[in-house]
Amino acid sequence: MLFNSIDFALFLPIVFVLYWFATNRNLKLQNLLIVVASYVFYGWWDTRFLSLILFSTLVDYLVGIGLLKQENLNKRKVLLWISILVNLGFLGFFKYYNFFLDNFITAFTFFGMPIQAGLLDIILPVGISFYTFQTLSYSIDVYRRKLEPTQDFVAFAAFVSFFPQLVAGPIERATHLLPQFYSKRVFNYTLAVDGLRQILWGLFKKIVIADNCAEYANMVFNNSDSHSGSTLVLGALFFTFQIYGDFSGYSDIAIGTSRLFGFDLMRNFAFPYFSRDIAEFWRRWHISLSTWFRDYLYIPLGGSKGGMNMKIRNTFIIFLVSGFWHGANWTFIAWGFLNALYFLPLLLTNNNRNNLEVVALGKLLPSGREFLSILLTFSLTVLAWIFFRADNISHALSYIQGIFTPSLLSIPTILPLSVFGLLAFFMTVEWMGRGEAYALEALGSRWKRPLRWGFYYVIVFLIFFFMGKEQEFIYFQF
Known part of the structure; x- marks a missing residue:
């Protein structure tokens, strides 16, 4: 169901x-x-x-x-x-x-x-x-x-x-x-209302963001040989937002539904695309799986108590196993290996525990340095997602090779302006709510009732007016 x-x-x-x-x-x-x-x-x-x-x-x-x-x-x-x-x-x-x-x-x-x-x-x-x-x-x-x-x-x-x-x-x-x-x-009325609010945002993520992005991501990935480099970049970006909207949307609906029945589930996503390095990204992405591997695999293997060689070994084991957990395909293993490589410089320089606080908390915009760090981390993540989405290793490599061609500077052949507008709205709301457990949580306590309900109606309107073609949740296959 x-x-x-x-x-x-x-x-x-x-x-x-x-x-x-x-x-x-x-x-x-x-x-x-x-x-x-x-x-x-x-x-x-x-x-x-x-x-x-x-x-x-x-x-x-x-x-x-x-x-x-x-x-x-x-x-x-x-x-x-x-x-x-x-x-x-x-x-x-x-x-x-x-x-x-x-x-x-x-x-x-x-x-x-x-x-x-x-x-x-x-x-x-x-x-x-x-x-x-x-x-x-x-x-x-x-x-x-x-x-x-x-x-x-x-x-x-x-x-x-x-x-x-x-x-x-x-x-x-x-x-x-x-x-x-x-x-x-x-029964707790306040908790139930908060659950409904999180369900609403989760449905928006899934039905509007993920399903619309999926249509164009599939269009590009399924015919990657016939698209320009700039269009391939857009395809990778669409999948990047698809998988986040799809999976974090599911988690929001799950957590919100649990609150309706008086249960508290752990947080699973903490605005990972605003991360300033890969270590921070993995503290914010699929938190329940990352901490599971930490507690039941990484620490029993010795964790960070041994020398640097043990730390490197254990880090690669965790990322490779995490990749393989996602599916029986070499692409997932390559995705895990690539993320381990991203993590390695932070481990070697003992900077893997930086950026523990929310980025630019209390500020409207990040600093220039923070913005560049977010942009670099996001770009590396997009590159890794290509392996995750590709049919096989050969497909992933040819996709990446197709990006780095002279056509990278051409005008993309796919320009869904409505989807770009929805993504801009989505990321703005996520940025404004990044200090909360989920993006709309602050509405319940900070916004006056007319404004709050007006915003709910906007989201409901967007869901019904811009709902994409129904797609199964990505993580059902895992």
Whole structure:
């Protein structure tokens, strides 16, 4: 079920009414309603996916119970590895089986030993990368004794399948989200209004910005050989805004929807395109995944405690694994490797922890130096996104080669002025709200009611008047 669909527009108010008016006096019934609603939401794509998420839930719940009763260190490790192997095993099979098999066949053929092996027609379950990492965080934290394992299966099932963030995050930690299912929720009008405001901005990002940019990005990338260098640059820019509007828009809708039900989800984006260096960009982009890899991979590998060689090794591992997490294609690995290269100078000069504060906070405009830093970081990010969007490595390289030709200085053949105007409006609002959790948050406390409601109507008008051709959320494929 898509957030931007009529189905969800009917589904959400029904669940909301049942949640607050039919089950509000019984916490267990509320949690059970969330589980049922989440399974309906998830099964809307394909009911076969439900057995997978149910099995994963059962495994990690039983592992948690086992860890609660087990004090022997070796047996605790066995239980943890059961959780890791089951979850990553499912993820590896559904997402990477054909990738590894295809590369295995190619490698043997290259060395003159062709082999015959059939690829499987595997359907990738929606959101498997997200809920797999979410359940793993539970098992790992219980193993580390950072979290008391739950004996409430319904609460745990609700945590794993919570429909607002089930298919594309944020990837919640069990230490943060699971305890919220133990406490009685009381309807908070202010929180709900704030949630609706964030949902509205998320829908604008997705329907107006991402979907319109997707149309032109696809037009350019799908026929990149026939476009001028200047048009290729525009295609890369359109994809840059498409993926941000698409993914951060999903996160805004997920976080806002959660607030309607009395839940708090972690922030997933913090205006990353205003970053002054790549390290800051990665502190602001897909925060739930970046911090997951930091806590469960980077730090266990030694983090930054060792020498510079260990820091470099661990940094490249993190970025390469992050790239591979996104999909079974060498383009994602190249994208991760390129970002690691971007990060390397900051690491070598110990400048990777600069720019921790919001850029030009309290000022209308950034300084000249800040502007150039933002422009450079944004340009490097756009270049990396080409690998992310390209069909394969050859396509990415030919796309970049096509940019750096004399036609780079020509007039682009695609000039959608309306989209440029929408992007200018979008980035202006984002810039003005960069000190908040999301761009429209300040409206609730700083703007007078007539002006605030007038702005809401403007956004609603833009959504209905400029909605692009419906596109599936990009991160559903991951």
